[in-house]
Amino acid sequence: MNDNILEVRHLVKNFGGNEVLKDINFTVKKGDVICVIGSSGSGKSTLLRCINMLETVSGGHILFHSEDIMSGKLPVPAYRMKVGMVFQNFNLFYNMSALKNCVVGLRRVLKIDKTAARGIAINYLNKVGMAPYINARPRQLSGGQQQRVSIARSLANDPEILLMDEPTGNLDSKSEKEVLEHIKKIHQSGKTIAIVTHSKELAAKAEIVFEIHDGVLAV
Numbered sequence: 405m406n407d408n409i410l411e412v413r414h415l416v417k418n419f420g421g422n423e424v425l426k427d428i429n430f431t432v433k434k435g436d437v438i439c440v441i442g443s444s445g446s447g448k449s450t451l452l453r454c455i456n457m458l459e460t461v462s463g464g465h466i467l468f469h470s471e472d473i474m475s476g477k478l479p480v481p482a483y484r485m486k487v488g489m490v491f492q493n494f495n496l497f498y499n500m501s502a503l504k505n506c507v508v509g510l511r512r513v514l515k516i517d518k519t520a521a522r523g524i525a526i527n528y529l530n531k532v533g534m535a536p537y538i539n540a541r542p543r544q545l546s547g548g549q550q551q552r553v554s555i556a557r558s559l560a561n562d563p564e565i566l567l568m569d570e571p572t573g574n575l576d577s578k579s580e581k582e583v584l585e586h587i588k589k590i591h592q593s594g595k596t597i598a599i600v601t602h603s604k605e606l607a608a609k610a611e612i613v614f615e616i617h618d619g620v621l622a623v
Contacts, residue, residue, distance in 0.1 A: 416463035426619040439610030448600040488563030492570035494550040503538040528556040548579025
């Protein structure tokens with residue numbers, strides 16, 4: 405049985421005349437924890453945005469369970485539910501409570517009824533220690549708390565792989581340790597994770613580490 409979730413093949417991304425990603429190749433298997441490191445501007449965040457279809461690739465292929473995501477056969481919203489994304493800047497809806505942030509995708513994309521969606525959201529908010537804050541809006545939460553809500557929101561959709569773009573990049577040391585502990589628990593639960601980061605501590609916890617330098621990926 406093929407346990408490859410994602411396969412990136414000869415991926416190229418240009419912004420105008422600037423080639424940001426150059427012939428990127430790697431595979432993510434079920435249960436992997438992959439970390440991509442590199443300096444600012446090296447292309448690591450762009451790589452995740454390409455995988456999550458937030459950027460249009462310039463060349464190459466991204467396969468999800470052997471199906472090319474650029475073929476047009478995969479509905480983008482449904483794909484993004486299976487390939488979840490956690491952003492450095494949290495990317496929460498600031499007019500919604502923590503609970504509603506986690507419910508909205510379940511209701512609008514997965515069409516889960518209100519009661520069931522609420523139960524799923526509360527379950528994952530509890531897993532990241534945010535159940536006491538379900539009615540708080542993002543502006544009432546610390547950076548670490550907002551990031552944990554963001555993680556709960558992605559997990560509530562039951563993604564097959566969780567992409568994390570500098571998940572501790574905007575956090576103080578205390579919040580960073582809290583988020584790192586929850587990431588560890590997520591992996592222990594069996595979730596597949598791909599992280600881009602500057603954090604040496606995060607990279608040390610990964611099973612596979614790649615480095616991007618000048619748009620080129622190396623082990």
